[in-house]
Amino acid sequence: MSRVTLEAVGKSYGALTVLKPLDLDIADGEFLVLLGPSGCGKSTTMRMIAGLEAISTGTLRFDGRDVTQLHPRDRNVAMVFQNYALYPHMTVADNIGYPLKVARVAKADRQAQIEAAARKVDLTPYLSRYPRDLSGGQRQRVALARALVRSPGVFLLDEPLSNLDAKLRVAMRAEIKHLQRSLGVTMIYVTHDQIEAMTLADRVVLLNDGRIQQVGTPDEIYDNPENLFVAGFIGSPPMNFVEGAAADGTFAGPGVADLPCPGAGRLTLGFRAEDTTLSDSGRFSGTVYEVEPTGEATYIVLQMGPHRVNLRCDKRFRPDLGTTLRFDLGAGQALFFDTASGQRVG
Amino acid sequence: MNRGILSSRLLTFLFWIAMSALTLLPVWWMFLVSVRTRADLFGKPSFLLDLSAMTWENYAAVLSNPTFQKYMTNSLIVATSNAVLVSMLALLAAYAMSRFALAGKDNLFFWVLTNRMAPPAVFLLPLFLMFTGFRIGDWSLFDTRIGLILLYCVFNLPFAFWLLQGIVDAIPRELDEAAYVDGASTFTVLMTVIFPLARPGLAVTGILTWVFAWNEYLFASTLTSVDARTITTGLAEFVTVTGTNWGELAAVAMLTLAPAALVLALVQRHIVAGLTFGAVKG
Numbered sequence: 001m002s003r004v005t006l007e008a009v010g011k012s013y014g015a016l017t018v019l020k021p022l023d024l025d026i027a028d029g030e031f032l033v034l035l036g037p038s039g040c041g042k043s044t045t046m047r048m049i050a051g052l053e054a055i056s057t058g059t060l061r062f063d064g065r066d067v068t069q070l071h072p073r074d075r076n077v078a079m080v081f082q083n084y085a086l087y088p089h090m091t092v093a094d095n096i097g098y099p100l101k102v103a104r105v106a107k108a109d110r111q112a113q114i115e116a117a118a119r120k121v122d123l124t125p126y127l128s129r130y131p132r133d134l135s136g137g138q139r140q141r142v143a144l145a146r147a148l149v150r151s152p153g154v155f156l157l158d159e160p161l162s163n164l165d166a167k168l169r170v171a172m173r174a175e176i177k178h179l180q181r182s183l184g185v186t187m188i189y190v191t192h193d194q195i196e197a198m199t200l201a202d203r204v205v206l207l208n209d210g211r212i213q214q215v216g217t218p219d220e221i222y223d224n225p226e227n228l229f230v231a232g233f234i235g236s237p238p239m240n241f242v243e244g245a246a247a248d249g250t251f252a253g254p255g256v257a258d259l260p261c262p263g264a265g266r267l268t269l270g271f272r273a274e275d276t277t278l279s280d281s282g283r284f285s286g287t288v289y290e291v292e293p294t295g296e297a298t299y300i301v302l303q304m305g306p307h308r309v310n311l312r313c314d315k316r317f318r319p320d321l322g323t324t325l326r327f328d329l330g331a332g333q334a335l336f337f338d339t340a341s342g343q344r345v346g
Numbered sequence: 347m348n349r350g351i352l353s354s355r356l357l358t359f360l361f362w363i364a365m366s367a368l369t370l371l372p373v374w375w376m377f378l379v380s381v382r383t384r385a386d387l388f389g390k391p392s393f394l395l396d397l398s399a400m401t402w403e404n405y406a407a408v409l410s411n412p413t414f415q416k417y418m419t420n421s422l423i424v425a426t427s428n429a430v431l432v433s434m435l436a437l438l439a440a441y442a443m444s445r446f447a448l449a450g451k452d453n454l455f456f457w458v459l460t461n462r463m464a465p466p467a468v469f470l471l472p473l474f475l476m477f478t479g480f481r482i483g484d485w486s487l488f489d490t491r492i493g494l495i496l497l498y499c500v501f502n503l504p505f506a507f508w509l510l511q512g513i514v515d516a517i518p519r520e521l522d523e524a525a526y527v528d529g530a531s532t533f534t535v536l537m538t539v540i541f542p543l544a545r546p547g548l549a550v551t552g553i554l555t556w557v558f559a560w561n562e563y564l565f566a567s568t569l570t571s572v573d574a575r576t577i578t579t580g581l582a583e584f585v586t587v588t589g590t591n592w593g594e595l596a597a598v599a600m601l602t603l604a605p606a607a608l609v610l611a612l613v614q615r616h617i618v619a620g621l622t623f624g625a626v627k628g
Contacts, residue, residue: 052523072526085524089542098538099528146528156527 002062002076002153002186003028004049009058011044011210019044019210021058028063029184031177035197036207037233042190045207046156049188051075062153073102078147079156083163084139086131092118092142093127099150117149120179137168144179155180155187161196173199194234198222206230228342231270231335237299240309242269243339251336254305255286259334262346266339273299273310275333282328288319300325373603380404380596387592404593405601414598417580421560422605424491424576428498429556433548435499436506437514441540443507444514445522455511462504470568473497477569489570497565502555509554513547514540549616557606577602 008021019041026032034042047053049060051072060068067075078099086095093114094101100110118124121141131139140160147155157176161169177200180187191197197204198218206213206221206229213233214226225231231239244253244267251261251269261267276284286302286309293299293315300311302325311327319325336346371393379387381400408414443451477488487493517540525535541548560578567579581602584595 050523050527052526072523073529073531075527077527079524079527081520081524083518083520085518085520087521087524087539098525102525102529102534102538146524150528 003064004154004186004188005059005061005064006045006049007059007061009045009048009060010056011041011048011053012056017210019048022212024205024212024215026186026188029186031180031187031189031200031202033197033201033204034188034190034207035192035194035204035233036213037192040207041210042192042205042207043158046079046158046188046190049154050077050079050156076150076153077156078150078152078154079158080140080143080147080160082159084131084143084160086139086142086146088131090130091127092123092129092131092134095131095142096123096127096145096149098146103150113149117145120148121145121175136164137172140164140172144176148179148183153186155185157187157189159191160189162191162193169196176200195236198234206233208233224344225270225335226344228268228270228337231337231344235272237273237310239270239272239335240307242304242307242309243267244269246336251334254307255302256284256304259283261334261336263336263338267345268337268339270335270337271309271329271333273312275329276311276327277330278311278313278325279328280326282326284328285324285326288321288323288325290321291318293318302327376596376599379592380600382593384591384593404597408594408597408601413583414577414580417575417577418601420491420574421577421602424494424498424574425556425559427491427495428502428559429552431495432499432502432506432555433510433551436503436510436551437541437544437548438536439503439507440510440514441536443511445519455508458504459508462501466501466564470564473565474568487569489572489574491574493569494559494566494574494576497569498555498559498562502558506551506555509551510544510547513544517543546616549613553609553613553616556609560602560606 004024004026006022006024006026008023009019010017010021011019022045034045036042044053048055051067051070051074055068058068059066062075087098090098096117097110097114100113105113114127115124118127121144123138123141123145126134126138126142131142134142140163143160160176161172164172173196176187176189180200189196189200201218203215204218204221205215208229214221214230216224221230222234225234225239228241232241242253242256244251244256246252246261246264246267249260249262250257251259251267253269256269259269261269284304286304288300289303289308290301291298292301295315297315298313298317300313300317300319302309302311311325335344337343338345374393378393378395381395381402381404383399383401383403386396386399442448443455448454474488477493478486480487487496521539521543522535525539530538562576563578566574566576567582570576570579577598581595581598584591584598
């Protein structure tokens with residue numbers, strides 16, 4: 001187990017900076033998720049922690065020890081790759097035992113550890129098979145077992161579920177979380193899927209354009225986004241935005257008026273679909289653009305001036321298209337962002 | 347089955363029978379010559395084997411001939427050493443070119459390949475001068491097996507390098523990275539990941555370079571005289587000013603053909619896999 005500290009760690013390729021210097025302290029035994037859209041720098045960050053990419057600026061420490069210049073083999077990390085990176089010419093047992101073989105662990109010890117790791121991920125019946133004979137989920141387990149067998153200080157998982165189908169992804173997600181809890185290991189997990197991030201993480205680091213947007217627990221990030229990017233990225237459906245103007249402590253925009261708010265000038269109102277309540281006396285109004293039943297709820301897409309917003313309603317609610325609906329928000333459920341800078345103002 | 351399909355299959359069958367005959371008849375003829383006595387040979391030419399007149403005396407004469415034995419040994423040593431050395435060096439070069447950022451790597455690759463395009467005869471005179479001129483005491487590269495092995499490496503390496511480059515490129519880089527994270531050094535990655543996965547390609551490289559060295563005549567006849575002479579140059583020695591010993595010549599030719607045919611048969615499966623490696627891994 002290791003505590004991982006990034007001190008102003010950055011990455012550049014010549015004049016092109018892909019990752020601005022970032023500071024991050026990952027506690028021993030923490031499950032940290034690096035989240036962000038494609039090209040945001042999350043995989044680069046993970047590869048720098050693994051030692052697969054050189055660190056351009058800053059210092060990386062494991063338990064206080066500077067490992068910035070260390071070769072990957074000397075860092076005591078284990079990594080699960082997006083496409084599993086299983087050795088196709090080796091059986092499952094040989095794949096799992098590869099790190100031990102490289103470390104010249106005696107054959108009897110090795111066998112015992114391979115079997116123990118295989119048991120943890122339910123792979124015992126498949127030890128003599130080759131990766132090509134396994135399903136996607138089983139390959140994923142082999143990759144996990146290969147990581148487990150080393151008892152590494154840090155586990156790195158680079159979008160490990162993205163090649164699995166939706167159902168298997170949900171099942172593996174739970175298994176990974178259970179594994180991390182039961183072993184108490186430090187785990188750093190890269191994903192672009194915000195549901196994965198929310199369900200797995202102790203803390204989420206949300207990145208965009210090579211810069212940290214927000215670091216916090218899933219609840220903090222969901223309830224108190226620091227800027228428009230975070231607010232729009234987290235949540236399904238994403239947060240609703242209505243641009244307007246604030247003066248004398250009230251906000252007005254298309255379909256909304258007299259909403260108390262801090263700040264003044266051009267602001268963007270943000271609210272979540274599930275925080276809305278239909279009410280004839282509501283301060284918000286719009287016309288029904290589309291109705292989207294999902295089984296557990298019905299989402300109404302409402303046109304408010306140039307904006308379309310989502311409302312989460314009762315699962316049997318089916319308004320006619322074009323009907324005008326009014327709704328309201330509870331106290332503290334309206335968030336305000338400066339339209340120009342995107343930063344939260346209240 | 348309708349008549350059209352049947353006749354089309356028959357035509358295909360006949361075509362391949364004809365193609366096989368075209369390839370195999372000269373070999374069959376050579377075999378007939380090698381198992382006939384000198385008297386029979388010029389008596390009544392026939393494509394049929396007369397078992398009662400068949401004789402192995404040409405083979406016995408050739409195999410008991412110390413000169414032939416030496417030529418055969420030389421050929422085996424030179425071709426095998428060349429194949430092993432070339433495959434090994436080409437794998438190392440291909441790995442370096444595929445995985446590491448080397449300055450001017452594209453130009454280097456082009457330069458290596460274009461070097462191979464010059465006709466080998468162009469290099470004959472300079473090589474002769476070099477082989478005879480470069481001396482350590484009494485020893486020179488001229489008429490040595492090591493001289494031939496090194497020379498064949500020069501001519502085989504570009505091709506082997508080109509072949510293996512595509513194969514190493516097709517091995518996902520994540521496998522190297524996974525191995526590094528698993529604690530492997532670069533050498534361990536090469537030996538435990540790259541080498542086993544490149545095996546079909548190495549088999550192709552090995553056999554093709556082996557066949558090249560086995561069949562090579564021009565340099566072997568010019569740069570050797572007595573000690574390092576190979577079997578291909580030895581074949582020519584059966585044509586003398588006093589006549590040609592056709593029976594023994596054909597026996598030697600059959601014996602020369604045998605190892606190449608055997609090696610090809612053994613690695614045929616790998617050759618197909620090796621040549622399509624990049625395509626299927628893509």
